[in-house]
Amino acid sequence: xxxxxxxxxxxxxxxxxxxxxxxxxxxxxxxxxxxxxxxxxxxxxxxxxxxxxxxxxxxxxxxxxxxxxxxxxxxxxxxxxxxxxxxxxxxxxxxxxxxxxxxxxxxx
Numbered sequence: 001x002x003x004x005x006x007x008x009x010x011x012x013x014x015x016x017x018x019x020x021x022x023x024x025x026x027x028x029x030x031x032x033x034x035x036x037x038x039x040x041x042x043x044x045x046x047x048x049x050x051x052x053x054x055x056x057x058x059x060x061x062x063x064x065x066x067x068x069x070x071x072x073x074x075x076x077x078x079x080x081x082x083x084x085x086x087x088x089x090x091x092x093x094x095x096x097x098x099x100x101x102x103x104x105x106x107x108x
Contacts, residue, residue, distance in 0.1 A: 043088035
């Protein structure tokens with residue numbers, strides 16, 4: 001039997017509104033981002049040259065890469081200047097004060 005793809009990450013109270021927070025559940029580098037009360041999880045690597053996105057600037061739902069100013073929508077992962085490029089996004093849910101991220105690759 002395979003384990004659940006949902007992985008507990010951190011307590012929701014540790015997330016600050018508008019501040020991308022790096023996490024590494026099961027060795028997968030992600031950013032948790034709380035904005036407008038919703039929580040999003042995106043891969044912590046730019047689609048361009050793999051630059052860590054954790055130092056990027058967040059404006060609304062747009063995260064700008066700190067290395068080359070590539071802009072991504074945190075809701076879909078889409079690169080705003082070329083929709084065929086994107087960063088990975090992950091489903092998030094809250095449970096008993098914790099933030100859980102769905103990592104399908106962790107369930108195998």
